[in-house]
Amino acid sequence: xxxxxxxxxxxxxxxxxxxxxxxxxxxxxxxxxxxxxxxxxxxxxxxxxxxxxxxxxxxxxxxxxxxxxxxxxxxxxxxxxxxxxxxxxxxxxxxxxxxxxxxxxxxxxxxxxxxxxxxxxxxxxxxxxxxxxxxxxxxxxxxxxxxxxxxxxxxxxxxxxxxxxxxxxxxxxxxxxxxxxxxxxxxxxxxxxxxxxxxxxxxxxxxxxxxxxxxxxxxxxxxxxxxxxxxxxxxxxxxxxxxxxxxxxxxxxxxxxxxxxxxxxxxxxxxxxxxxxxxxxxxxxxxxxxxxxxxxxxxxxxxxxxxxxxxxxxxxxxxxxxxxxxxxxxxxxxxxxxxxxxxxxxxxxxxxxxxxxxxxxxxxxxxxxxxxxxxxxxxxxxxxxxxxxxxxxxxxxxxxxxxxxxxxxxxxxxxxxxxxxxxxxxxxxxxxxxxxxxxxxxxxxxxxxxxxxxxxxxxxxxxxxxxxxxxxxxxxxxxxxxxxxx
Numbered sequence: 001x002x003x004x005x006x007x008x009x010x011x012x013x014x015x016x017x018x019x020x021x022x023x024x025x026x027x028x029x030x031x032x033x034x035x036x037x038x039x040x041x042x043x044x045x046x047x048x049x050x051x052x053x054x055x056x057x058x059x060x061x062x063x064x065x066x067x068x069x070x071x072x073x074x075x076x077x078x079x080x081x082x083x084x085x086x087x088x089x090x091x092x093x094x095x096x097x098x099x100x101x102x103x104x105x106x107x108x109x110x111x112x113x114x115x116x117x118x119x120x121x122x123x124x125x126x127x128x129x130x131x132x133x134x135x136x137x138x139x140x141x142x143x144x145x146x147x148x149x150x151x152x153x154x155x156x157x158x159x160x161x162x163x164x165x166x167x168x169x170x171x172x173x174x175x176x177x178x179x180x181x182x183x184x185x186x187x188x189x190x191x192x193x194x195x196x197x198x199x200x201x202x203x204x205x206x207x208x209x210x211x212x213x214x215x216x217x218x219x220x221x222x223x224x225x226x227x228x229x230x231x232x233x234x235x236x237x238x239x240x241x242x243x244x245x246x247x248x249x250x251x252x253x254x255x256x257x258x259x260x261x262x263x264x265x266x267x268x269x270x271x272x273x274x275x276x277x278x279x280x281x282x283x284x285x286x287x288x289x290x291x292x293x294x295x296x297x298x299x300x301x302x303x304x305x306x307x308x309x310x311x312x313x314x315x316x317x318x319x320x321x322x323x324x325x326x327x328x329x330x331x332x333x334x335x336x337x338x339x340x341x342x343x344x345x346x347x348x349x350x351x352x353x354x355x356x357x358x359x360x361x362x363x364x365x366x367x368x369x370x371x372x373x374x375x376x377x378x379x380x381x382x383x384x385x386x387x388x389x390x391x392x393x394x395x396x397x398x399x400x401x402x403x404x405x406x407x408x409x410x411x412x413x414x415x416x417x418x419x420x421x422x423x424x425x426x427x428x429x430x431x432x433x434x435x436x437x438x439x440x441x442x443x444x445x446x447x448x449x450x451x452x453x454x455x456x457x458x459x460x461x462x463x464x465x466x467x468x469x470x471x472x473x474x475x476x477x478x479x480x481x482x483x484x485x486x
Contacts, residue, residue, distance in 0.1 A: 067125040070429045074120065075474050082120035085474065091121040092149060100150050108142070115142045122149045123429065152432055153412050159419050159434040160477040162469060166451045168419055172394035174258040175251055178410055180400020182424055183244040183441050184266055186460065189234060217371035221292070224312050224364045231307045231367070235286060236266045243458040244398060245272035247445035250456055252278055259388050261380070263400060263407055265369040267300075282380055282407045284369040291315035293363025303365050318362030325360070376406065384410065395420040399441045402428055427478060439481030443467060447481060 069078075075085040083091065091113075095103045107113050115138035116126050122145040130137050159168065169175075181189070213219050213226070220227050249272045251257040260279050262269055267285040270276065281287075286300040296317035303313035370376055395411060395418055402408040411420055411431050422433035423444045437444045442460065447467045449456035465483060472478040 088121040182399025217373040241272035243442040288368045289365045291363040313365040314362040398423045436478040
């Protein structure tokens with residue numbers, strides 16, 4: 001259910017929230033018992049320019065583990081027999097230059113390189129379950145890897161340095177800012193995926209097969225206790241904001257902010273003064289809550305006391321209706337048996353009339369955040385495709401690992417000539433950005449503002465803060481920010 005570039009310049013958006021197994025994660029792929037014929041299978045698979053969403057889903061839902069490779073792992077030669085980083089870069093550039101079918105003919109069909117080795121050029125390590133198998137066994141995997149690479153946005157080579165990033169900030173007038181949980185961690189709100197400190201790492205006690213199930217809509221409907229047992233940990237406690245939120249507000253005040261697409265549910269952007277018309281809450285927020293039974297809607301803070309106490313908030317409208325009708329047996333519905341028929345009334349020593357009737361209960365108040373399995377708000381796709389896509393002149397992605405579709409694919413659906421900057425602690429390699437600025441988000445945006453000559457005011461930014469910036473070996477456009485003596 002990814003948001004992917006559509007063929008021939010068209011755009012399509014699928015808006016159900018799902019987790020995508022992106023980079024540095026084990027994925028799985030279902031291999032056929034008999035490897036497909038290369039000329040017929042790979043070439044026919046790659047002749048069209050259709051998107052690779054089905055292939056990507058297959059790659060993420062198979063029975064054997066496949067390890068994805070980062071460029072630094074390729075550079076360091078961690079996989080025997082793999083391409084060098086220079087070879088991998090050349091293969092990728094050649095693929096984008098001549099297209100998928102011609103690339104397969106030039107490489108695999110002419111036997112200039114093995115399919116096994118070529119998989120590594122596109123970031124896939126040869127899986128252990130194929131050890132000793134003939135090279136044809138890698139063809140299905142290679143077909144998906146090539147399609148995946150071909151659909152990726154290529155880096156714009158003219159943007160690499162810190163000065164380039166600062167110049168883009170100064171000159172751009174319609175900036176899309178895409179934000180994730182990393183912009184709120186300095187406020188004590190945990191992100192989701194950080195090892196040891198992330199929210200998902202702390203959920204083992206819940207007995208879930210996958211910690212993401214705490215945000216699964218089907219599980220919420222079955223047992224809301226699971227969600228509300230941790231909701232207090234992600235509930236904003238005060239109306240405060242981080243320097244990164246202040247940076248987004250600064251872009252707005254300078255007339256540069258087109259839209260802030262936020263995956264966060266804490267509603268802190270509004271606290272910082274970002275106007276509602278400038279925000280798209282991609283995953284909803286705690287700002288409001290709705291009864292799952294009657295649809296009664298309330299401001300979010302009406303249920304905050306219950307959430308902070310670890311209780312399940314119930315609908316006051318339902319309670320009032322139940323109180324008005326009264327719990328009279330003649331007004332109740334008789335329980336139905338498992339076959340859907342009303343139970344016959346039976347008299348026995350261990351049963352009562354009340355046992356045969358459904359007792360009315362108030363509905364649960366669900367915060368209006370988007371769970372896995374729910375559709376994103378209509379505003380997300382409408383605004384992205386029909387307004388911002390054609391207006392944006394710069395994209396800044398801050399504090400997100402881009403692992404939840406469809407928001408994860410926003411960078412790929414925008415025009416490829418629009419420069420993109422990535423700001424976070426660690427890089428991603430399933431999406432190609434023009435400039436990677438690595439470090440604490442607050443530190444990075446503070447230093448960018450200083451270099452741009454902007455006055456970013458925030459009490460968490462020390463007046464005498466000095467930042468050391470170093471380039472990552474082998475990456476002209478990747479830079480690490482670190483506070484001196486921090």
